[in-house]
Every structure is written in structure tokens, then in C-alpha cells.
Amino acid sequence: MKKIIVLSTALIFSAGIYAQDANTTAKNPDVPVMSNGFIGILGGYSISTGNWTHTSYVADQYGAWLPNNSDNLSAGFAGNGSTFGVEGGWYFCQYIGIGGHVSYSNFAFKGLDSISAGYRGSFDVDQVTTSVSGGYSIWNFMTGLYFRYPLTDKFSVTAKLLGGFTSATTPEIDVAVEDGGVEDGTFTQQKCTANSFGYMAGIGISYKLNNYLGINLQGTYASSQPDFKIDNTNRPVNVGRLLTEYNQPLTNYNICLGVTYLIGK
Amino acid sequence: MKKSMSFIAQIAVIAITGAMMAVSSCQKSESVLTPAPPGNEFLTTVVLQCINTKAPYDTETCLWRDLTPNGSNAPDTSEAALNLARNSTYACNVYILDESQQKLKKNLMDTNHFNINKLPANDSTNNVTTEIRARQNYHLVCFTMTQGTGGGLAANLSVVRDDYDNNSPPLQVGLIDTFTSLSPVSNGRMEVVLHHQPNVKNGSCEPGSPDFDVFYTVNIK
Numbered sequence: 001m002k003k004i005i006v007l008s009t010a011l012i013f014s015a016g017i018y019a020q021d022a023n024t025t026a027k028n029p030d031v032p033v034m035s036n037g038f039i040g041i042l043g044g045y046s047i048s049t050g051n052w053t054h055t056s057y058v059a060d061q062y063g064a065w066l067p068n069n070s071d072n073l074s075a076g077f078a079g080n081g082s083t084f085g086v087e088g089g090w091y092f093c094q095y096i097g098i099g100g101h102v103s104y105s106n107f108a109f110k111g112l113d114s115i116s117a118g119y120r121g122s123f124d125v126d127q128v129t130t131s132v133s134g135g136y137s138i139w140n141f142m143t144g145l146y147f148r149y150p151l152t153d154k155f156s157v158t159a160k161l162l163g164g165f166t167s168a169t170t171p172e173i174d175v176a177v178e179d180g181g182v183e184d185g186t187f188t189q190q191k192c193t194a195n196s197f198g199y200m201a202g203i204g205i206s207y208k209l210n211n212y213l214g215i216n217l218q219g220t221y222a223s224s225q226p227d228f229k230i231d232n233t234n235r236p237v238n239v240g241r242l243l244t245e246y247n248q249p250l251t252n253y254n255i256c257l258g259v260t261y262l263i264g265k
Numbered sequence: 266m267k268k269s270m271s272f273i274a275q276i277a278v279i280a281i282t283g284a285m286m287a288v289s290s291c292q293k294s295e296s297v298l299t300p301a302p303p304g305n306e307f308l309t310t311v312v313l314q315c316i317n318t319k320a321p322y323d324t325e326t327c328l329w330r331d332l333t334p335n336g337s338n339a340p341d342t343s344e345a346a347l348n349l350a351r352n353s354t355y356a357c358n359v360y361i362l363d364e365s366q367q368k369l370k371k372n373l374m375d376t377n378h379f380n381i382n383k384l385p386a387n388d389s390t391n392n393v394t395t396e397i398r399a400r401q402n403y404h405l406v407c408f409t410m411t412q413g414t415g416g417g418l419a420a421n422l423s424v425v426r427d428d429y430d431n432n433s434p435p436l437q438v439g440l441i442d443t444f445t446s447l448s449p450v451s452n453g454r455m456e457v458v459l460h461h462q463p464n465v466k467n468g469s470c471e472p473g474s475p476d477f478d479v480f481y482t483v484n485i486k
Contacts, residue, residue: 060399062396062399062400063400064399064400108293109295112295112297113297113299116297116298116299117299119299120299120300120301123403123463123464124400124403124461124463125301125461125463126300126301127298127299127300127301128298128299129296129297129298129299130296130297130299131294131295131296131297132294132295132296133294134293134294177463177464179461179463179473179474180461180473180474180475181474182473182474184462184463184464184465184472184473185464185465187464234464235464236432236464236465236466236467237402237403237432237462237463237464237465237466238402238430238431238432238433239400239402239403239463239464
């Protein structure tokens, strides 16, 4: 009788464990069954860092912008922004996979007051009106390695290391000059698009909602360094900030939420 | 349980997608108007000093002064007369001063004693010429002769600006000039205007607005 009870109890527990670990592998019952691949969307907040966030307008005592000043040449007036993208991957083994990532990020223009005051001082006029159309935008087309490590059958730690093509666009800056009641025209620093190699690294945590859907929270660091050749129009006078080239790292941190569709298991 | 999990999943997907779209789509344009700060300097005094290139002792100085730029008093034109010899060439300088805060020292303030070199080197209170020179890329001094006696000043006095700015190509400034007089005795009025031409300087006098607009009597003797 005692043997029957022990055996029955063992069967019941083992059945329970089997039921509970329906998502574990047959080879290794401690390792949860995980999807073979995923495709998903992600979006979140982008924090720009580095020289391109600087808002320097260094001028001499007469307001003349100093064209050889390193702060002037590196200042990019980039603020924070947002990012949105899609990515997918295929795990060729339990923890490592390959995948691709396409994202679009935009960054606000920071320091509009500073640059406008700088232009006004450089031209020594009654007023200037400085306008920017949006800010920087960056497209990333990247591929690379994806990593995951299951903590439970629901939670996994993820990481990725990607590299690829980046296309970035600078904002357009228009400055309307007025002095003595006379409109002295509007000059423009044109939008400029340049391409370069970029890379991205990130870590995150994902949660499996069911067999087909997961959500994740990830932090990434991205960097690229396009060489912008900038056109300026209606600049007959060599006065004030005049940037014809900009070649600084466009670095940013991203905090993203994502939703993934899980493929295979 | 399965149903509620599916519902939560749907809500999560919709919420996250909506939030991502909303955040990603806001790339707004901005505009800001920046006025001039108060306390700009005044251009109260314009000095024209001409040295005969063949007879340097023949140095002529004329001075136009308005210490009340708000117009409460008429400008002082008692020394605004330039006397030039016939058939002569003069190297001229235009000096611009601000005496609204601090009058020139007595030994400098009239045409007989004026010497720009006796002003302290960094005297930005008085000598605005340095600042105009620093801002030469968008300043232009223009000279206009009006009819007078003896065939008219316009026919008997030519003015060539000799200094250039740093624009590409360089444009004339007019703080340093060559005046050439012809033979007939004549006189007339010469209007001297400092044009402020931010973003519009093209070598001509039309664009921009005047920083000062003064008149001198010119006598060719």
C-alpha cells in the first residue's frame, strides 16, 4: 500500500512538472523551449550624446562667429528624440542568432535661442527670426548577431550587436534678417543627407506573452559618422555661422519597447 | 485564463504600437525671433580727415556731431566743412565716434586738434571705427555730391574707396578713400552715409539701412 501511495504521488508530481514545463526541451528539461525566430516592431525615446548635442556659438567681441573654433565646428544643436523600427532574427542555436534591424530616429533641434542670438549678434541687426524644420533624422539598416538567455520560461535577457548602413539628414535652418525696418533677406542652411557605416549595440529583457507574442524592453547605443557637405543659400556676406561641412559622430542611446511575433518553437 | 492572456497581449500590442507611432511622428518645426538687446552704442560723431598726398602738411579735417541722437537738438555742423585744394589728391579716412557716454577730451574734440591716434587703443567707448572695421563685411560708406557753385561738386570731386572687406569676392568698404579734386573753384554738399547691409551687401549703396547719414560742405579752392 505504501509503495502504491509513493508511486502514485510520484506520478502525480511528474505529471505536474511535465505540465508545468511544457515549454522545455526534450533534451534538457531545464531549458525552456524558445522560438526559432522573431519579427517585431519597436519604438521609444532617443537620447543624443556627444559633440553633435553641443549648442556653441562662439563669437569675438564684435559678434563675429569664429570659423576655426573647435566648439563652433563641432556644435550640432541636436536634442533628444524618438525612434521607431522593425527587426527580425533567426536563432540558429539556442542562444545565438542572426537578424536585421531597420529603424528611423528623429532628434529635435536644441538651442534655437542660442543660435538665433548668435546670428543677431553677428549681423548686429535689430532682429533675426530663426526657423528650423524639424531636426536630425537617421535611418539605420543594420544586420548582425542577436543573443538571448532565458531566465524563466517567460523572461529572457537579450543582446544584439549590429552594423550596417546609416543615412542621416541635418535640419534646415532659415534666418530672416531685419534691420532699421528693412528686410535684409533670408538665408538658409539647407538640409543635407549623408550616408555612412553605423553600428548599434544593445541589451534588453523580453517577456513571452504566449506562444506567438512577446514584448521587450531594450536599451541600445548607436553611432555613425556621416560626412555632411552642407549647402548654404543666399549668403552673399561672409558673416555669422556658416557651416559647409559637418563630420562628427552622431551617437545616441535609445530606450525602446517592442512587440515581437515569435516564429517556430 | 487563455482568453484574458490573449486580451492582455492585444492591449499591450496596441498600446505599445500607438505609443511608438505617436512618439516617432512628432518632429515639429520651430521658429524664434531674437531682438537686439538694449544699450546699443550711438554713432554721434563722424570725422573726415584728408591728407594731401603731395603736401602732407595740408591735412583737412571736418567733423559732424549730434550728441542727441533722439533728435532733441539739431546736429552741430559748425565744423562740417571740408576745404580741398584744386587739382589735388587726398588720402582720406572716415572715423566714427560715440560721444554719447563720454565726450572726447578737449584736446581732441575739434578739427584743429583731432588725432585718432591719440585715442586710447582700446577706447571702444569713443572710437566705433574699430568696430565698424571688424564688421566691414556688411558695411559700406557711400558719398554723394550735390550741385553747388562752379559747375557743381559732382563734376569736380571724385571719391574712390580704397579698402576692401573679406567677402568673396571682396567688396569695398569706404573707411579709407581717395578724394581727387579738379581745377574749377567750386563748392557743394557731400552726403556721407554708412549703410548697414547685413546679408545684402553687393557693392552698391541701395541695400540695407543707414547707420548714419551726414552732410558736409565741401569747398574746392
